Amino acid sequence: MGIFxxxxxPQADIAFVDMKSFYASVECVERGLHPLKTSLCVMSRADNANGLILASSPMFKKVFGKSNVGRxxxxxxDIHTRKFSYxxxxRQGLSxxxxxxxxxxQWAQATLVVPPRMDLYIxxxxxxxxxxxxxxxxxDILPYSIDEGFIDLTSSLNYFIPDKTLxxxxxxxxxxxxxxxxxxxxxxxxxxxxMSNSNPLLAKLALDNEAKHTEKMRSNWSYEDVESKVWAIPKLTDFWGIGSRMAKRLEGLGIYSIKELANSNPxxxxxxxxxxxxxxxxHANGIDESNVHKTYRPKSHGLGNSQVLPRDYTNQSDIEIVLGEMAEQVSVRLRRAHKKACQxxxxxxxSKIENKRPIQAQMTIEPTNNTNILTGYVLDLFRKKYSSGAVRNIAVSYSRFVEDSFSLISLFDDPEKIEKEERLQSAIDTIRDEFGFTSVLKANALLEASRSIERSKLIGGHSAGGLDGLK
Structure with a gap:
């Protein structure tokens, strides 16, 4: 078959296991409801007109034609009145x-809209x-995300099913x-x-393109199925690793299908x-030499935090309060990793009412993991770019790391002051490690614009948990 x-x-017996509508299914089961027959969606900030749909049951998707992520x-x-919203x-062009x-x-009345419970899902x-x-x-087990993962059954098949006729x-x-x-x-x-008796890639493609649409919710794609199944995937974007941008680049090269990709000049x-x-x-030819037993470790590292604000922030000082809090949170994570950032x-x-492109800015700095210094850089970047407008989401990240033992001290620095700040910072970190991040907070955490206390109750940005990466 082909030139390969x-x-x-490599050949292995791989199963890629995916929990069907995981968050929504958990919520259905907790309520004694059938996860495949109940219309339910998990919505963060449902009391807000901009509530985010994190997950939805198969019935919800079928009735309302919506995927997991939406608003x-x-x-x-209307999620409050359950009345039809003309x-x-x-807006969506529905007849x-x-x-x-x-x-x-009728279905809106029967639909459950519930808040996320990340601790329960974990x-x-x-x-x-x-x-x-x-x-x-x-x-032999490699979690891929909270609701799916690979399991290599190569060593287990004959143990569980010793029948030599199979x-x-x-x-x-x-x-x-x-x-x-x-x-x-x-x-x-x-x-x-x-499933695949060949490699993890083919197991993943089998899941995404066939298993989800079969009655038994299982499907096997192996090397012998590459031409008949992999090449028959209808759209480029249905293939693992090809998003809309890559699809456009491939189409610009005259490649419009997986079969054409597989038969292109490498x-x-x-x-x-x-x-x-x-x-x-x-990959288009079904070849994947990745190993379930070897966890992927990225070459380039960065630490960051992002959040969608609960409302439009129009006051610059309010926006700066949240940016400062995020700068501090990521600084704590940086010190825990024993790193200093150079970027x-x-x-x-x-907000969608502004119709403006987001602000994106970065700067190279001397290596540091000092909260006050990093917060200053974050606010400087913001003040240089922001003039006005309602803000709805923000992100702060640090990258280009060096070991925290690395130091640059100029003639204008005060070594005693630096040492004193480091001791204070270390003491605060120790208290937070023992008693939680909110055990030591700045006074502005009590202001209405602050998000520190509210986010201390979150896991992964959603209810029931803790600050992202922080105790």
């Missing part, structure tokens, strides 16, 4: 008829990871079905599994797209 000898390529104003009904429907309005309002994830450990060693493909399907049942029996959550792709082009060429970056996104 697949017998020379409350994207729905064809304004929202018109409005009495039958459609009645249909939407508990369920841990329970599922413990289930997977019944089928493979810890080294092929490895049949054994992989049987043990994957067993995993699905086990997860459902223990948690009530349905799972989808992409030298041409490398010349036009670099190493990524060559990687996509091999500071900010992003300030405007």
């Amino acid at each position: 000898d697949y017998s020379r390529e 409350s104003y994207d729905l064809p009904f 304004y929202n429907a018109k 409005i008829s009495p039958e459609y309005v009645s249909f939407i309002e 508990q369920k994830n841990i329970a599922i990871q413990n289930i997977l450990k019944n089928y493979a060693s810890v080294d 092929t490895r493909k049949e054994k992989l399907d049987l043990i994957s079905a067993q995993i699905q049942r086990h997860i459902w029996q223990e948690t009530g959550i349905y799972s989808t599994i992409g 030298d041409f792709l490398k010349k036009e797209l670099g190493v990524v082009g060559l990687e996509l060429y091999f 500071v970056s900010i992003m300030v996104g405007y």
